[in-house]
Amino acid sequence: MKGALIAVAVCAVLGVAFSMTSTSDFISHLDRQVHSIHCSLIPGAGAEVGESGCRTVMMSPYSSMFRTSMWGGIPISLMSVAVFAYLVMRSMTFLLSAKTTKRDTLFLIAATGLPVLMSIIYGYIAASKIGEACTVCIGIYVVSGVGFIAAIVAHMSAPPDDGGPAVGIWARYFGEGCSYVFIMVFFYIVFAPTSPKSGEGCGTLVTKDYRDNDTLGLFIEMSKGSKVTGLAVLDPLCPACKGFDERIVASGIDDKVALSAVLFPLDSTCNWMVKESLHPGACAVSEAMLCDRAGALDVLDWAFTNQERLRATAKTDEAKVRKELEEKFPKVKGCLGTAAVKNKVNKSLRFAVQNALPLLTPQLFIGDRRVCDEDTDLGLEFTVDRMLQAQQGSAPSSSSRRRR
Amino acid sequence: MQGDGVKNLILFLLCLTVPVIFVVSGERSAATRLAESSDEASEVPIASAADEGYCSPQLKGIVRRVAGACGLLGEGGRGCKPADAKNVAAMSGDDFNALFSPLAKRAHIVQFDSEVTALDEKAKAEVEKTWAEKGGASFFFVVSRASKDGNADLNTQLSQDRAQAVMTHLQEKFPGDEDLKRVGLLWLGADYAQLGPEFCEWQRSRGGEPCAVKDINRSSFVAWIDCAI
Numbered sequence: 001m002k003g004a005l006i007a008v009a010v011c012a013v014l015g016v017a018f019s020m021t022s023t024s025d026f027i028s029h030l031d032r033q034v035h036s037i038h039c040s041l042i043p044g045a046g047a048e049v050g051e052s053g054c055r056t057v058m059m060s061p062y063s064s065m066f067r068t069s070m071w072g073g074i075p076i077s078l079m080s081v082a083v084f085a086y087l088v089m090r091s092m093t094f095l096l097s098a099k100t101t102k103r104d105t106l107f108l109i110a111a112t113g114l115p116v117l118m119s120i121i122y123g124y125i126a127a128s129k130i131g132e133a134c135t136v137c138i139g140i141y142v143v144s145g146v147g148f149i150a151a152i153v154a155h156m157s158a159p160p161d162d163g164g165p166a167v168g169i170w171a172r173y174f175g176e177g178c179s180y181v182f183i184m185v186f187f188y189i190v191f192a193p194t195s196p197k198s199g200e201g202c203g204t205l206v207t208k209d210y211r212d213n214d215t216l217g218l219f220i221e222m223s224k225g226s227k228v229t230g231l232a233v234l235d236p237l238c239p240a241c242k243g244f245d246e247r248i249v250a251s252g253i254d255d256k257v258a259l260s261a262v263l264f265p266l267d268s269t270c271n272w273m274v275k276e277s278l279h280p281g282a283c284a285v286s287e288a289m290l291c292d293r294a295g296a297l298d299v300l301d302w303a304f305t306n307q308e309r310l311r312a313t314a315k316t317d318e319a320k321v322r323k324e325l326e327e328k329f330p331k332v333k334g335c336l337g338t339a340a341v342k343n344k345v346n347k348s349l350r351f352a353v354q355n356a357l358p359l360l361t362p363q364l365f366i367g368d369r370r371v372c373d374e375d376t377d378l379g380l381e382f383t384v385d386r387m388l389q390a391q392q393g394s395a396p397s398s399s400s401r402r403r404r
Numbered sequence: 405m406q407g408d409g410v411k412n413l414i415l416f417l418l419c420l421t422v423p424v425i426f427v428v429s430g431e432r433s434a435a436t437r438l439a440e441s442s443d444e445a446s447e448v449p450i451a452s453a454a455d456e457g458y459c460s461p462q463l464k465g466i467v468r469r470v471a472g473a474c475g476l477l478g479e480g481g482r483g484c485k486p487a488d489a490k491n492v493a494a495m496s497g498d499d500f501n502a503l504f505s506p507l508a509k510r511a512h513i514v515q516f517d518s519e520v521t522a523l524d525e526k527a528k529a530e531v532e533k534t535w536a537e538k539g540g541a542s543f544f545f546v547v548s549r550a551s552k553d554g555n556a557d558l559n560t561q562l563s564q565d566r567a568q569a570v571m572t573h574l575q576e577k578f579p580g581d582e583d584l585k586r587v588g589l590l591w592l593g594a595d596y597a598q599l600g601p602e603f604c605e606w607q608r609s610r611g612g613e614p615c616a617v618k619d620i621n622r623s624s625f626v627a628w629i630d631c632a633i
């Protein structure tokens with residue numbers, strides 16, 4: 001039994017290490033800056049700044065709870081730390097006690113079953129909703145499973161109990177576990193940094209009546225139905241925009257805001273403000289979206305799905321991307337590459353000039369107030385919620401979501 | 405029994421305190437960094453109109469004077485006649501042309517037949533192509549000329565009509581486009597800033613066809629000017 005209990009304790013310690021790695025990455029982002037994210041099973045190794053499965057998972061709305069109530073919400077990994085820390089304590093007390101019986105080890109099976117259950121739920125979410133796997137999360141799934149098996153083995157080899165009532169002792173154990181979670185969450189909430197900028201935003205639009213004066217058809221409707229308007233500044237081939245779009249949809253912001261998009265391709269083919277194309281091919285995709293505004297979201301979804309390939313192709317042969325767009329979306333034929341649509345893309349870029357927007361994507365405006373760049377990932381839901389409250393009349397509408 | 409209780413309590417507190425300290429210290433560090441970063445100015449550049457390297461202070465000054473005197477900085481679209489152009493530019497015809505030499509890859513020359521002021525199909529296409537190459541430019545210049553054939557009044561009229569033909573085509577092709585207010589028309593007739601044969605090498609509507617000095621001056625020079633003035 002002792003060997004199995006040691007295995008449970010080791011798995012729990014590893015669970016604490018992995019969960020703490022995720023929590024530490026999450027907490028480091030509470031300063032609203034961009035940080036590397038650890039994406040390795042070796043604690044402290046494999047930190048990555050760029051896009052990765054671990055970043056996608058961490059930025060997704062599933063990584064934390066109560067996101068509209070506090071900036072970033074309460075990370076799930078924090079509760080995972082609490083549960084594994086409790087399992088370390090519980091398995092160690094059983095190990096050090098001479099009176100551990102099946103009554104105790106049965107509780108240990110139930111306790112180690114919790115991370116297994118959560119692993120199944122979050123593994124499913126990662127596969128079906130997020131579409132990315134997080135290495136550290138996989139580590140947690142594995143140690144959860146091994147720990148559960150070890151607890152079963154410990155139970156099988158444990159001495160029988162004395163026949164006394166089990167419910168009382170199990171309730172005490174359960175209460176101790178809950179206290180771990182509550183205390184951890186309490187300290188997290190109390191010490192979480194706050195910033196007044198989140199509700200105030202970072203600047204305002206100069207041209208506030210852009211929707212009413214859109215005679216050229218520059219703005220693409222992404223959602224409708226709410227009284228509060230919003231504007232997203234997007235580049236169809238920008239990786240951050242893809243993640244941003246997914247967060248907007250997953251968090252339901254597109255239901256709360258009548259969202260439009262204006263295109264800002266960071267591609268020197270059409271954008272004089274960038275000396276080198278950060279996202280080659282973005283001008284061609286933007287043209288296609290403006291050629292067929294009714295099907296623009298289909299073009300956008302396709303571009304988001306094929307971003308990497310499209311950028312690589314356009315880097316050497318932009319015409320090939322244009323040809324592919326025409327084949328995939330026949331409606332843009334005869335429009336793509338014309339002076340008229342190039343003029344539209346140019347006008348979209350000039351909208352950024354008129355409003356003195358920063359040269360980056362994505363950007364989000366709620367009403368005419370710009371969401372600070374540092375609030376467009378973990379703090380998106382909280383910030384938008386604050387801004388919507390400030391805008392008034394922000395009751396969620398019954399509009400149907402257009403993109404799922 | 406009591407020994408077990410003490411051990412359990414120590415374990416309970418130890419397993420709880422270590423992660424709590426870790427979490428709280430991480431949050432305090434983040435709070436410190438947040439306070440420091442909120443005082444820093446953003447280094448992200450702001451979207452702006454183009455201001456290319458060739459936009460020297462001298463060129464900007466000339467463009468401003470020409471644009472201002474010809475109405476581009478006001479309601480726009482008003483034309484300058486040769487006398488105005490000479491006065492506001494305050495320079496020789498060659499110097500005036502030299503100002504535009506950095507635009508060799510940006511400008512297009514729309515050609516006309518003798519005594520003709522209507523745009524042919526190639527000319528229309530050239531105008532539209534130039535218009536689409538707007539980029540971040542602030543002004544669209546149309547500088548029309550006539551060859552030295554015929555009398556001065558006729559040539560002035562021809563160049564004015566050629567400039568107007570470009571404007572009319574833009575208005576028809578891009579109705580309601582706010583950038584039409586950025587178009588400035590200059591008509592130089594044949595007595596100021598005649599183009600030399602080297603301009604035959606520039607992008608023109610009749611590229612590939614024979615090009616003499618007379619041919620290149622029966623034209624409208626169209627270009628977006630990438631100078632923020």
